[in-house]
Amino acid sequence: MTTKPLIDYFEKFLPLNEEEKSIVENVFKERTIKRRQFILQEGDVCKHNTFVVEGCFKMYMVDENGKEHNLQFAVENWWIGDIGSFHSEAPSRLYIEALENSIILQAKKEDQLKLFVEYPKFNRIFRVLAENAMVSLQNRILQNISSTAEERYLSFLEKRPQLFNRISNVQIASYLGVTPEFLSTIRKKIAKS
Amino acid sequence: MTTKPLIDYFEKFLPLNEEEKSIVENVFKERTIKRRQFILQEGDVCKHNTFVVEGCFKMYMVDENGKEHNLQFAVENWWIGDIGSFHSEAPSRLYIEALENSIILQAKKEDQLKLFVEYPKFNRIFRVLAENAMVSLQNRILQNISSTAEERYLSFLEKRPQLFNRISNVQIASYLGVTPEFLSTIRKKIAKS
DNA sequence: ATTTATCATTAAAATAAATCAAGATGGAAA
């Protein structure tokens, strides 16, 4: 019963009855992923919606110069996936790679759609999830267009302290949109003050 | 029947029956908004979800130095609102201001919730809307962390050509996260090449 | 155990972008 963390997660939004719990167990399949393994690569269609039970992932784009740009990290109790590709079934521009050995739960698109059609409660839960994600993304954009890199780094430390000890500064720099070298000078400046 | 554009909009996602069309007419109220008028101000709770029938709005934050940072524009057939504040009922940090004389349709929170509970179809439509919004926001973040201001401006012109002739460069600069002066030098450089 | 890759840091030079100050333009308003 690895689906327990996911059921607990859903129940933070709306309580589930026994039937709904058992459909979650049927729809979401457990997978074990090793560090450095990919669950999505550029050019592939994103066929799964992924919930992280244990471990850590990054989702990133590779630009024309071969540089990686981290769009998102996901640790325990986070969702990750290229929703755009998942819905449109167009090839993704993104990679999703495990930063640690991980355990995930995945739903295939057709199963998740069935869930939405047959169990309206999940429709409601996923609407709220998407809206919450929108709010975080909007806040991140506001930060990006209004703050310096130093302010963005401080705010990242404040908002995601769990990640600070778990992810290398190279990865954090890529998420913030600065070079690792510049992040290093920012850290030096902060340490001094 | 100003709700017609909204009904047409919903039907691009899922067809509505007569009952559903009439509930849309009941829930969404028309308002006329003059240029420079606010429909949300910092400190207020965002009590409405807004659909733009005609006109143009900007949603922005004012930083500690008094500078405005545009998070979003909305023209015909776009939604605008501070979803975070709408859901949490916490005071908003954002302003929403009309850039032109406008006509909007607004639903109060309790009415919209009733819609979601009693007419599951709208739950589904709004889930898809939120997911689409997530995709655009993710793409914008990727752009912000991976591109120069010039690339961001060119991409804005390509993606939102309707806005190019309709919105001042000051507003576009604020949306891109650069100063109007620097946007001017970008434009000069592009014109030369 | 040794080699190899990744990571974090530093510094100098180069570029991107913000700030400051000023002038030109054109439409709105009196």
Place this chain on the structure above:
DNA sequence: TTTCCATCTTGATTTATTTTAATGATAAAT
């Protein structure tokens, strides 16, 4: 018409950030 205000532009200066290159430290691979 004249005044006024917002917009756009320009150039000089300063600050933020990237690039390049080099180094020591650590972790991964052989």
